Amino acid sequence: MKQLRLALCQMNATVGDLDRNADKIVRSIDEARRHGCDLITFPELALTGYPPEDLLLKPSFVRDNLRMLDRIVSHCHNITAIVGFVDAGDDIFNAAAIANNGRLAGVYRKRFLPNYGVFDEDRYFQAGDQYPVFQLGDTVFGVNICEDIWYPGVPTAAQAQAGAELILNINASPFHIGKAEERARMLATRAVDYTVVVAYNNLVGGQDELVFDGSALVFDQLGRLQAESDQFREQILYVDLDLERVFRARLHDPRIRKERRGFDPVAARVTKIVLEPRSGDRAPVPPAAKIPSPSDAAQVYEALTLGTRDYVLKNGFNSGVVALSGGIDSSLVAAIAVDALGSANVVGVSMPSRFSSKGSKDDARRLARNLGIRLITIPIEPAFQATLEMLEDTFAGRPADVAEENLQARIRGNVMMALNNKFNWLVLTTGNKSEMATGYATLYGDMAGAFAVIKDVPKTLAYELARHRNCQAGYDLIPESVITKEPSAELKPDQLDVDSLPPYDQLDPILQAYVEDDRSLEEIVGMGHDPAYAELAIGLVDRSEHKRRQAPPGVKVTRRAFGRDRRLPITNRYKGA
Amino acid sequence: MKQLRLALCQMNATVGDLDRNADKIVRSIDEARRHGCDLITFPELALTGYPPEDLLLKPSFVRDNLRMLDRIVSHCHNITAIVGFVDAGDDIFNAAAIANNGRLAGVYRKRFLPNYGVFDEDRYFQAGDQYPVFQLGDTVFGVNICEDIWYPGVPTAAQAQAGAELILNINASPFHIGKAEERARMLATRAVDYTVVVAYNNLVGGQDELVFDGSALVFDQLGRLQAESDQFREQILYVDLDLERVFRARLHDPRIRKERRGFDPVAARVTKIVLEPRSGDRAPVPPAAKIPSPSDAAQVYEALTLGTRDYVLKNGFNSGVVALSGGIDSSLVAAIAVDALGSANVVGVSMPSRFSSKGSKDDARRLARNLGIRLITIPIEPAFQATLEMLEDTFAGRPADVAEENLQARIRGNVMMALNNKFNWLVLTTGNKSEMATGYATLYGDMAGAFAVIKDVPKTLAYELARHRNCQAGYDLIPESVITKEPSAELKPDQLDVDSLPPYDQLDPILQAYVEDDRSLEEIVGMGHDPAYAELAIGLVDRSEHKRRQAPPGVKVTRRAFGRDRRLPITNRYKGA
Secondary structure, X not given: OOEEEEEEEEOOOOOOOHHHHHHHHHHHHHHHHHOOOOEEEOOOOOOOOOOOHHHHHOHHHHHHHHHHHHHXXXXXXXXXXXXXXXXXXXXXXXXXXXXXXXXXXXXXXXXXXXXXXXXXXXHOOOOOOOOOEEEEOOEEEEEEEHHHHHOOOOOHHHHHHOOOOEEEEEEOOEOOOOHHHHHHHHHHHHHXXXXXXXXXXXXXXXXXXXXXXXXOEEEOOOOOEEEEOOEOOOEEEEEEEEOHHXXXXXXXXXXXXXHXXXXXXXXXXXOEEEEOOOXXXXXXXXXXXXXXXXXXHHHHHHHHHHHHHHHHHHOOOOOEEEEOOOOHHHHHHHHHHHHHHXXXXXXXXXXXXXXXXXXXXXXXXXXXXXXXXXXXXXXXXXXXXXXXXXHHHHHOOOOOOHHHHHHHHHHHHHHHHHHHHHHOOEEEEOOOHHHHHHOOOOOOOOOOOOEEOOOOOOHHHHHHHHHHHHHHHOOOOOOHHHHHOOOOOXXXXXXXXXXXXXXXXXXXXHHHHHHHOOOOHHHHHHOOOOHHHHHHHHHHHHHOHHHHHXXXXXXXXXXXXXXXXXXXXXXXXXXXX | XXXXXXXEEEOOOOXXXXXXXXXXXXXXXXXXXXXXXXXXXXXXXXXXXXXXXXXXXXXXXXXXXXXXXXHHHHHOOOOEEEEEEEEEOOOEEEEEEEEEOOEEEEEEXXXXXXXXXXXXXXXXXOOOOOOOEEEEOOEEEEEEEHHHHHOOOOOHHHHHHOOOOXXXXXXXXXXXXXXXXXXXXXXXXXXXXXXXXXXXXXXXEEEOOEEEEEOOEEEOOOOOEEXXXXXXXXXXXXXXXXXXXXXXXXXXXXXXXXXXXXXXXXXXXXXXXXXXXXXXXXXXXXXXXXXXXXXXXXXXXXXXXXXXXXXXXXXOOOOEEEEOOOXXXXXXXXXXXXXXXXXXXEEEEEOOOOOOOHHHHHHHXXXXXXHOOEEEEOOOHHHHHHHHHHHHHHHOOOOOOHHHHHHHHHHHHHHHHHHHHHHOOEEEEOOOHHHHHHOOOOOOOOOOOOEEOOOOOOHHXXXXXXXXXXXXXXXXXXXXXXXXXXXXXXXXXXXXXXXXXXXXXXXXXXXXXXXXXXXXXXXXXXXXXXXXXXXXXXHHHHHOHHHHHOOOOOOOOOOXXXXXXEOOOOOOOOOOO
8 A cells, every 4th residue: 555644844934043943843853753654844945944035145054054954854763854955065956855764865956946026046046957756665756846846847747757656845935815726726737737646835924025825735646635734824734645546547547657658767867766664553643624715805814914923023023013093004904913913012002193083083092992902192293393393494485285294294103113112112004005006105104114014905905804804803893984984194184095096996906907917008098997097006106116115024915016026126217108 | 451440338328218218329329420430339228228127027118128229220320239128039138239221130139147146137038049240341240248248158259269359248237346357357358368359338327226337448359458438427439440450369379260160150059140331431530538547435436426416317306405414424425415416406404403512513514615505404402302292101211212312313304304395305315334234323314315325335435435535625625523533423412333333444344244245253253353343243234134124225336235235034033153
């Protein structure tokens, strides 16, 4: 019987924390051994965290990572472990170690290095060109890394043709809306294409602007989902594989057997490495309870919560502070902060001005009560008045304009940063993607802070997330009046967002077409959008690059976020027409 | 006689301004034609500006660039022009058009795409694999692009073996200290290695964090510098080449002739394209007056001035505002701003607090007078006092600390941004590289602004630059007391930089070793640096990544600047030990 017990460790690694990442790996190996596993996989670059960026250019960092790998390998008895690390030879490689009974039995080096979107792997690594397979008892498996399996040919093809019945694909693949579906479809197709079992394992946790959602997945040789982990939390997924079925399936669907005719392992760059199988009996593994697949809104909410928690905690803070205006964005961010850090570790700050409505102040108060957080109230009028007087001579004869509006936002920013300096609370900012896109935010004002929780969440999605959270709570945790009132910055009398911007339900699809899909104005109008709104929106996006460049980081949730995902010059005279 | 008159157009292109870049190219072609030139070269991606970044992912942008190229090509009569553009076929390519008598005679596609340091070319382009040469009358030349000639083999080798006597290498190669020497040495070596004339042409001008210094250079077949443009300004360099000498030199040094034995143009991916030579007489070109090679400090000062001017003007502003503390950094930035924009377009702002010394206020006043700029004085005490009172309850029982210090810096930032909003003056910030490295600066305070002129200038170099400028002025333009006094942030009584940081003459070499050269603590101590200072400095650098991420852009002048040149995670537990 070709039976294999597999553990997929969905691990939250911290970039640069080599010691603790190695500790976690060792503990998980121990746990898998106790469960009688033959094999355990860890995510891509689990040892260093992902992405290590220019840490990879420090020779000491690469050396330290190799030292930690030695420790893991020597600990790996009566089990085989697949561990993502940085291999160093005549160059450096994004690699997987195959550790077997205390020795490094083999290394697989990533073949396809992504260098688009948020990825910069060509900056660091050379590509591998060898596709080893591993014999463990009766079964043969291949290992490859993330991007590799998104290509239909090698290395998966070479490994399957060389006899692999199981492909272990390890990943550091960041979340965006809709990715789970694409991924599942592709993996199922690969399993069917090569009549192999595909076991997919991904990192979990937040790292600066990225959130890794985990999602360990096992597809059988017919493309059927056999096992699946939960998203957004650490977990080891256990699964018993019957690889006998792979060969039976190949008898009925002989494509891979035909492709193997005349297969030349040297030309195909394949070697076979024999591993020592585990020994001893084992009890059955109880099936894991699986949380039902969450909706897009639920996934995004989880991603934002995990991203915020990990940013705060991994940077050595334990509490956050949020400016509460009584609007939808700050209310949503406060709710996420509480879910991420606990209500005892979140402080709300109300900073009313002469233009703040009573409704806004009441909403902020009600929200803080619902969330059970401390609320500090600091009216900004004294500093506003003093600053206006300081500027009186210089501004003499000039009408009030955006200068006076921004003053208020920046006094609030100053107060928030003073709280940060005094109490070591990390400032969470509240701008959404529609604002970041159009520049409808004050640099050093409401944009001042360490982490911009919803900067990649379009305004219309912010409403959905608020409703999702209220639905989960079973009551109006975020007050209904917050959700239904007309959005306003309240920086001058009777100000409304729609005085400056298209209505959000029309703005957001235009922004998606321009920012995420690189559509031209002509194309966007051709899609049926209002030409005046489209032109206004595109002009605002183009003119706001300098603001986004100084914005704090925040969680990527869409296909294309601002930041490393979309790299545009500030000095740029191209009109996106 | 194998005579060729060559024009190297050292052009200041603006990213995305396809129309105006094309106009400039057309005007320069006309001028070169009037001077009887056979050939004119333009820099790498002269048509789009460099780097266009994710504009390259917009199909409309690539299409518009091709349309502009058509215009240029059809204008190109009785002369041959080499123009950098984005070629599009089954992919997109960083390319050079060879335009000859109204038609596109050929295209060279860049072979080596840099993807390190500030470069991301693998993100966009595919590499070319063909090395055409061009016959123009009696002479044969090859064209290649920037990075290509930094490799000792192909394409230069293939082109020379295919008979090229002249290599035209077009560039968009940003300035850093010491690059001019490296470049000249390499180009001279290539000329000797292949017994060819090498004509190097580079972009000039500022683009966000980069400054291109120009430096057209012609090395003859013996590696002797034959002609050279000025750095840091637009110019067309004319040179008459006698390519007869190349063949004669090959008779005496037959290496390239030996390498050509058995040369197979198909295997070497070389084709020869015949161009139509110009017709008509011509007068001799008068030799250009060359400014003597400037010192490192002079080059850096020029780079900062050009970078600042282009950032301000290309972004549609015409004046700048600088907060003058009376210290060395703000004084230097004000001097650069005046050289970049003219004294009528620079405003100084003095914002004294209760902690400002009389000396500082006097120095700011004297500097403004020397520079001939308007000085606005706005004491910050009222807003400082008002904000302290607003925070009194919340801060009750806590001792004064960095919170109160930063409040002052942020009130100043708020005033500067109010001036920006009211008068459309672009805010130039004054932090140097030593401060950016160690985080000795206030986010949203003195870091608030559009352009950080000297962010890549270590403090010790800032002093050198001030002395250089004074020497140039012939008197103490920057008052001697500014240069000699002990550096202080003046945010609390009797504060000095050395209370928080190692002395700058010890700090700067440590920072260079850690930030620019990726040395570990152990190595830095091994180099003879004070262990306590090294540990302090490295810790400060590592803990300040979040500040740098929100810093405004500024001119790169060192081998490795903060920004796209050094990409480190914020969330990072690796200790650079």
